Amino acid sequence: MIRERVDTGHSRYEILIGTGLLGQTGQLLLELSVNRSSRHLIVTDEQVRAAGHLTPLLASLQAAGYEAELFVIPAGEASKRLELAERAFEFAYEAGLDRRSVVLALGGGVVGDFAGFLAATYMRGIPFVQLPTTLLAHDSAVGGKVAVNLSSAKNIIGAFHQPLAVIYDIDALSTLPLREMRSGYAEAIKHGIIRDAELFAWIEARTEQILANDPQVMAELLARSCRIKAEVVSADEREHGVRAILNFGHTIGHAVESLAGYGRLRHGEAIAIGMICAAELSVKMGLCTPDAAEAIASVVKAAGLPTQIPRDLDADELLSSIKRDKKATGGTLTFVLMRAIGKVEIVKDVPEKLVRDVIEDRRES
Numbered sequence: 001m002i003r004e005r006v007d008t009g010h011s012r013y014e015i016l017i018g019t020g021l022l023g024q025t026g027q028l029l030l031e032l033s034v035n036r037s038s039r040h041l042i043v044t045d046e047q048v049r050a051a052g053h054l055t056p057l058l059a060s061l062q063a064a065g066y067e068a069e070l071f072v073i074p075a076g077e078a079s080k081r082l083e084l085a086e087r088a089f090e091f092a093y094e095a096g097l098d099r100r101s102v103v104l105a106l107g108g109g110v111v112g113d114f115a116g117f118l119a120a121t122y123m124r125g126i127p128f129v130q131l132p133t134t135l136l137a138h139d140s141a142v143g144g145k146v147a148v149n150l151s152s153a154k155n156i157i158g159a160f161h162q163p164l165a166v167i168y169d170i171d172a173l174s175t176l177p178l179r180e181m182r183s184g185y186a187e188a189i190k191h192g193i194i195r196d197a198e199l200f201a202w203i204e205a206r207t208e209q210i211l212a213n214d215p216q217v218m219a220e221l222l223a224r225s226c227r228i229k230a231e232v233v234s235a236d237e238r239e240h241g242v243r244a245i246l247n248f249g250h251t252i253g254h255a256v257e258s259l260a261g262y263g264r265l266r267h268g269e270a271i272a273i274g275m276i277c278a279a280e281l282s283v284k285m286g287l288c289t290p291d292a293a294e295a296i297a298s299v300v301k302a303a304g305l306p307t308q309i310p311r312d313l314d315a316d317e318l319l320s321s322i323k324r325d326k327k328a329t330g331g332t333l334t335f336v337l338m339r340a341i342g343k344v345e346i347v348k349d350v351p352e353k354l355v356r357d358v359i360e361d362r363r364e365s
């Protein structure tokens with residue numbers, strides 16, 4: 001088992017990565033001193049349940065003497081909404097969850113963000129554990145950003161709420177569809193771009209093995225990407241500074257994702273487009289050379305991810321969404337831009353004209 005650590009100063013937890021971990025979760029919760037007198041709550045989605053990942057979790061909880069209720073949400077981004085969260089709050093209350101209850105988030109980033117949001121707000125905050133089942137969730141399960149969406153914008157209602165632990169069973173990835181593998185690949189590439197040129201090259205050279213879920217390559221990928229995420233979050237839990245680098249590709253990416261309509265593009269697909277745009281904006285700003293931007297477009301294309309903004313998305317609407325990005329303050333545009341692969345910086349007052357040019361150039365013709 002591989003162990004990485006997050007330590008934000010007031011919150012410390014481990015990221016456990018290995019095989020067979022869902023079947024050991026009950027035992028791991030005992031080691032974390034999770035009590036057996038309160039009822040707990042598993043949140044998962046229909047597709048994760050259908051793929052069979054709930055079965056070993058339930059068996060291990062039962063073997064360890066835990067009682068857990070189950071709340072299953074529809075699969076997909078549209079489930080990250082307040083209305084569904086309200087139903088989950090009612091369910092948790094009726095089921096008798098108390099302040100010592102633990103929420104277990106079994107699934108990808110949608111389940112993790114949604115269940116984490118429940119945990120952050122139910123009775124003003126109860127503990128939760130992330131049990132990621134997608135490649136993308138190496139990013140979403142670590143760092144404590146939990147949220148639901150507005151129909152017009154991503155992650156607007158949320159909190160910073162760190163999990164008790166991240167228990168990452170690599171076996172779960174065996175049932176993950178290729179499209180979801182690609183989507184997660186995009187966030188892994190992001191971790192190389194923002195901090196580690198060697199990781200970027202390592203991933204690029206192993207695209208096929210990653211997409212085919214080669215177990216050894218996957219274990220190393222998850223460990224290296226989680227380590228970068230953990231380091232950044234540990235340095236700046238609440239995004240007062242450096243944590244914003246994790247948002248590389250998200251300024252335009254989130255606008256594309258929400259304007260396309262949730263579910264049409266996967267999060268990682270939108271971020272892949274957003275990273276290419278951010279790299280091209282970096283070139284226009286004179287911060288990096290065109291070959292660095294081309295390297296990103298090339299790796300995105302080779303992985304089978306989209307490289308262009310869908311034609312039906314309007315540039316004006318994209319710009320107005322970009323202006324409402326959480327990093328934008330005082331009406332000015334803030335972007336995470338690139339100096340080189342492995343080195344990015346937060347740039348304020350980015351000229352709107354350059355952003356518009358990048359959008360126009362990257363739209364499908």
Ligand SMILES: NC(=O)c1ccc[n+]([C@@H]2O[C@H](COP(=O)([O-])OP(=O)(O)OC[C@H]3O[C@@H](n4cnc5c(N)ncnc54)[C@H](O)[C@@H]3O)[C@@H](O)[C@H]2O)c1
Pocket residue numbers: 045046047048051053075076077080107108109110111113133134135136137139140141142143144145146154172173174175176177180183184187266267268
């Ligand atoms: N909190 C954060 O820091 C953070 C970071 C990155 C992304 N996110 C969020 O994460 C979400 C995207 O996460 P995601 O890509 O994991 O999406 P997801 O949770 O929707 O999972 C993708 C699809 O795969 C299915 N699935 C999950 N695990 C499976 C498995 N093992 N086998 C078969 N099917 C499986 C799901 O049912 C879903 O249909 C977005 O909402 C994004 O905003 C959050």
Ligand SMILES: O=C(O)C(=O)C[C@@H](O)[C@H](O)[C@H](O)COP(=O)(O)O
Pocket residue numbers: 139143145154155187239243244246247250326
């Ligand atoms: O953890 C972070 O910080 C990130 O920015 C990671 C992103 O990959 C993730 O999509 C996050 O949810 C975006 O956060 P937001 O604050 O832009 O909504």
Ligand SMILES: [Zn+2]
Pocket residue numbers: 139187250267271
């Ligand atoms: Zn993301």
